[in-house]
Amino acid sequence: MMTAEAITNAGVLDLAEMSVRDANATLQAATEGAFTLRNPGGRHALACGLMHPVSVTVEGHAGYYCGGMNKEAEITIRGNAGTGVAENIMSGIVRVTGDASQSAGATGHGGLVVIEGNASARCGISMKGVDIVVGGNVGHMSAFMAQAGNLVVLGDAGEDLGDSIYEARLFVRGSVKRLGTDCIEKEMRPEHVAIVAGLLDRAGLFADPSEFRRYGSARRLYNFKIDNVGSY
Amino acid sequence: MCGIVGLYLKDEALQPRLGALMAKMLAEMTERGPDSAGFAVYRDGPPVPTLSCLGPVGFDWDAAAASLASATGTTVDVERIADHALLRVAGDLRAARAHLIDAFPAIDVLATGEAIEIFKGVGDPMEVARVFGLEGRSGTHGIAHTRMATESAVTIAGSHPFSTGPDTCLVHNGSLSNHFLLRGFLEARGEKLQTENDSEVAAAFLSWRMREGDTLKEALEAALKRLDGFYTLTIGTRDGFAVLRDPIACKPAVLAETDQWVAMASEFRAIAQLPGVEHARIWEPEPGVVYSWGGEGMRAAA
Numbered sequence: 398m399m400t401a402e403a404i405t406n407a408g409v410l411d412l413a414e415m416s417v418r419d420a421n422a423t424l425q426a427a428t429e430g431a432f433t434l435r436n437p438g439g440r441h442a443l444a445c446g447l448m449h450p451v452s453v454t455v456e457g458h459a460g461y462y463c464g465g466m467n468k469e470a471e472i473t474i475r476g477n478a479g480t481g482v483a484e485n486i487m488s489g490i491v492r493v494t495g496d497a498s499q500s501a502g503a504t505g506h507g508g509l510v511v512i513e514g515n516a517s518a519r520c521g522i523s524m525k526g527v528d529i530v531v532g533g534n535v536g537h538m539s540a541f542m543a544q545a546g547n548l549v550v551l552g553d554a555g556e557d558l559g560d561s562i563y564e565a566r567l568f569v570r571g572s573v574k575r576l577g578t579d580c581i582e583k584e585m586r587p588e589h590v591a592i593v594a595g596l597l598d599r600a601g602l603f604a605d606p607s608e609f610r611r612y613g614s615a616r617r618l619y620n621f622k623i624d625n626v627g628s629y
Numbered sequence: 630m631c632g633i634v635g636l637y638l639k640d641e642a643l644q645p646r647l648g649a650l651m652a653k654m655l656a657e658m659t660e661r662g663p664d665s666a667g668f669a670v671y672r673d674g675p676p677v678p679t680l681s682c683l684g685p686v687g688f689d690w691d692a693a694a695a696s697l698a699s700a701t702g703t704t705v706d707v708e709r710i711a712d713h714a715l716l717r718v719a720g721d722l723r724a725a726r727a728h729l730i731d732a733f734p735a736i737d738v739l740a741t742g743e744a745i746e747i748f749k750g751v752g753d754p755m756e757v758a759r760v761f762g763l764e765g766r767s768g769t770h771g772i773a774h775t776r777m778a779t780e781s782a783v784t785i786a787g788s789h790p791f792s793t794g795p796d797t798c799l800v801h802n803g804s805l806s807n808h809f810l811l812r813g814f815l816e817a818r819g820e821k822l823q824t825e826n827d828s829e830v831a832a833a834f835l836s837w838r839m840r841e842g843d844t845l846k847e848a849l850e851a852a853l854k855r856l857d858g859f860y861t862l863t864i865g866t867r868d869g870f871a872v873l874r875d876p877i878a879c880k881p882a883v884l885a886e887t888d889q890w891v892a893m894a895s896e897f898r899a900i901a902q903l904p905g906v907e908h909a910r911i912w913e914p915e916p917g918v919v920y921s922w923g924g925e926g927m928r929a930a931a
Contacts, residue, residue, distance in 0.1 A: 438902075439896060439897035439898030439899075439900070458911070460896060460898055479881075479896065496911075496912065498881065498913055499878070499881070517913050518878050518916070536916075538877075
């Protein structure tokens with residue numbers, strides 16, 4: 398049996414043999430190193446609340462809220478993720494090699510969320526500075542009330558993209574089924590192409606940045622003052 | 630919140646293990662619905678017309694069977710399990726159901742059909758599974774439900790699945806906001822509802838549409854227009870099952886398919902223990918899209 402001391406900086410945590418609570422306590426206590434979570438079995442709240450630059454690989458499908466509140470850690474889910482993956486991420490990277498369910502990256506303040514497959518409804522809901530790159534499609538109501546950050550979608554977006562959006566930037570390569578209230582298409586200027594190119598590079602996904610179209614707020618719905626634009 | 634699971638077997642070799650596989654799936658959904666539970670199993674083997682019934686403590690099932698035999702002019706056998714009874718009849722199941730509901734207000738007819746059997750109870754879902762022997766049951770497919778009640782009382786009859794017609798049943802995660810109006814509409818068209826539950830109204834709606842000639846797919850498409858509220862529905866039929874989520878996808882669902890089975894659950898963890906899951910195609914059903922599986926009859930229906 399592994400001791401807590403032996404796995405402080407590296408190790409395999411097998412959820413067939415230990416509880417999620419114990420596994421998370423080990424990950425949260427580590428300040429560096431690489432860990433593998435085996436047999437996740439769709440359990441909820443895996444690798445949550447990590448505050449140090451550790452690396453975690455989840456070998457299989459995760460349940461709800463995996464990688465929630467992440468700060469500095471790099472988490473890779475080798476499979477699908479349930480509702481709210483990387484919710485309220487502060488920094489670091491959360492990567493899903495499969496699909497993500499609803500509300501991926503919800504309320505994220507910073508860091509990078511990469512969904513290599515599809516994300517379903519409400520991806521990036523209320524995002525507050527996080528960057529989200531989705532290799533496939535996003536479902537309806539994505540970037541709902543998004544406040545800051547970038548959402549890059551290599552596939553298509555569902556209905557009501559960017560509904561009630563504040564100041565986040567939305568980049569979609571494919572079709573948008575319907576734009577949400579107060580969300581409009583905007584000019585794709587060279588600096589936006591550069592943003593998309595940089596995010597694709599960080600995400601390790603390949604696409605021509607010039608193929609993306611940009612969407613954002615028409616600023617008719619909230620009380621926007623041009624004098625304050627520098628604050629955003 | 631509620632939990633739903635469904636398992637449709639493609640590989641006949643798994644049929645003896647249907648109940649055991651479903652019990653593990655149901656156990657994982659206990660946290661989503663700890664107040665009551667129920668399951669429907671579609672038996673393998675030859676058709677046996679059966680009414681799955683629930684009655685109060687001390688209910689005289691033999692008297693009910695005798696009354697039913699006399700009213701329908703057929704023989705009726707009784708198999709009792711706890712507060713349930715399976716009445717095996719020959720003849721018109723719809724007429725038998727109507728007779729029991731009219732003549733014995735104390736009982737609930739949970740299901741009628743040639744393959745379906747439904748059992749339900751309040752309390753710990755695994756205790757409900759144990760009392761009714763889910764683990765030992767064989768069959769072709771089944772659906773099950775763990776309930777966290779929102780719209781009506783925690784009662785045995787208010788537990789899911791709800792029967793939607795011969796060999797057809799439904800489980801529901803969500804809540805309907807127009808069930809009261811729809812109830813009156815459906816009762817005026819001859820549907821016999823037995824509880825105050827909103828999900829039973831959804832079941833009766835599908836039953837009414839299919840009695841009017843809709844295929845299951847058409848009935849579910851009509852439901853998309855008429856049911857107001859949140860729902861993930863899983864529907865069992867004689868030889869298949871279907872899944873439908875409301876257009877804004879308020880309630881979760883995961884589908885998984887291998888060469889041996891198709892599984893549906895509210896969350897992946899209920900599917901995680903199925904044999905061969907590491908090779909399954911796993912996806913989240915799109916909102917407002919009807920998904921269905923089954924044999925020739927089911928394909929024709931869908």
